[in-house]
Amino acid sequence: MTVNKPIQAPLVSVPGGFEIAVNGDVRSFNSLALSAENDRMVVFDMDQPLKGTDVIKISYSGSAVQAEDGDLLEAFQLEDVLNTLDIVHEIPGRIEAESYSYQMGVELEGTSDVGGGQNVGYLDAGDILEYQVQVSNSGFYNVDFRTASLDGTGAVLVRLIRENGQVIYVCQSEFEPTGGWQNWATTSATANLDTGMYTMRVQITDAPFNLNWIQFDYQEQEEEEEEEEEEISYGFAFNNIVTYPNPAADQITIAYGVFLSQDLALSIYDSRGRPVYGKVFEEVSVIEEPLDLSTLSMGLYHVFIQKENGEIEVGRFVKAAK
Ligand SMILES: [Ca+2]
Numbered sequence: 244m245t246v247n248k249p250i251q252a253p254l255v256s257v258p259g260g261f262e263i264a265v266n267g268d269v270r271s272f273n274s275l276a277l278s279a280e281n282d283r284m285v286v287f288d289m290d291q292p293l294k295g296t297d298v299i300k301i302s303y304s305g306s307a308v309q310a311e312d313g314d315l316l317e318a319f320q321l322e323d324v325l326n327t328l329d330i331v332h333e334i335p336g337r338i339e340a341e342s343y344s345y346q347m348g349v350e351l352e353g354t355s356d357v358g359g360g361q362n363v364g365y366l367d368a369g370d371i372l373e374y375q376v377q378v379s380n381s382g383f384y385n386v387d388f389r390t391a392s393l394d395g396t397g398a399v400l401v402r403l404i405r406e407n408g409q410v411i412y413v414c415q416s417e418f419e420p421t422g423g424w425q426n427w428a429t430t431s432a433t434a435n436l437d438t439g440m441y442t443m444r445v446q447i448t449d450a451p452f453n454l455n456w457i458q459f460d461y462q463e464q465e466e467e468e469e470e471e472e473e474e475i476s477y478g479f480a481f482n483n484i485v486t487y488p489n490p491a492a493d494q495i496t497i498a499y500g501v502f503l504s505q506d507l508a509l510s511i512y513d514s515r516g517r518p519v520y521g522k523v524f525e526e527v528s529v530i531e532e533p534l535d536l537s538t539l540s541m542g543l544y545h546v547f548i549q550k551e552n553g554e555i556e557v558g559r560f561v562k563a564a565k
């Protein structure tokens with residue numbers, strides 16, 4: 244809270260008369276103190292964490308805060324508090340594309356889709372959207388992307404980043420053109436998530452298209468086998484990472500080439516997003532890496548190769564029975 248005059252120090256740490264309302268309910272606070280940087284600012288230490296979606300108001304009717312010139316702070320009622328916290332999105336749930344905590348390369352516009360609001364547009368390959376998310380149920384999810392595009396094909400790569408920097412593959416999806424920039428369609432993918440707090444990074448890998456929202460719906464755990472089989476039979480091929488033979492039982496070769504020699508970071512994750520292999524190739528233009536699969540369990544694996552400019556190529560292979 245900032246007032247219009249320097250405040251007389253010291254301040255009683257818990258003076259009466261302050262009331263902080265969060266979404267209409269009065270919340271207690273531990274203490275308040277003068278800001279070390281600004282002698283017109285009082286800092287409140289709340290008992291419970293606040294969220295980015297909270298509506299916060301503050302009232303004062305006491306006589307404990309005094310300006311350096313002796314004037315008492317006047318009473319005030321339900322003044323709005325500017326909430327600058329990032330919104331934490333619940334998963335399962337719908338994440339409005341425009342409610343990002345960080346973006347690179349996108350712009351917002353009004354949408355005529357059901358429910359109105361805004362969508363993100365001006366998407367190009369390499370653009371990034373990030374959201375703070377809390378996953379409350381572990382297991383399989385159906386992931387719906389709400390997109391529109393006059394005549395271009397779009398695609399995204401979605402990953403979760405833990406606080407310690409670990410990157411976890413979520414899903415990727417391709418979007419067909421819908422015949423108009425405000426003709427909306429829903430495309431579904433599947434993902435397997437673990438509970439926790441993450442930064443969700445949506446990387447645009449093909450464009451142009453508009454994105455209105457992404458929705459995560461929790462699926463029953465027993466559908467797991469079925470979902471995985473579906474994904475394997477899909478035979479998805481992406482970009483120019485080559486894996487052969489595929490499916491493979493004992494050994495697979497991962498091949499990839501770039502024009503300019505550089506450091507290439509290869510990482511492989513299983514279908515649950517657990518890392519199973521990682522290697523950095525220094526100053527190379529070609530990777531041709533034979534990989535022993537004997538210790539891996541059967542199933543789908545995701546291959547990522549990160550180039551020096553940060554671009555990530557994505558591939559997949561299936562470890563099959565002998
Ligand atoms: Ca852009």
Ligand SMILES: [Ca+2]
Pocket residue numbers: 339340341354359360361362454455456
């Ligand atoms: Ca939206």
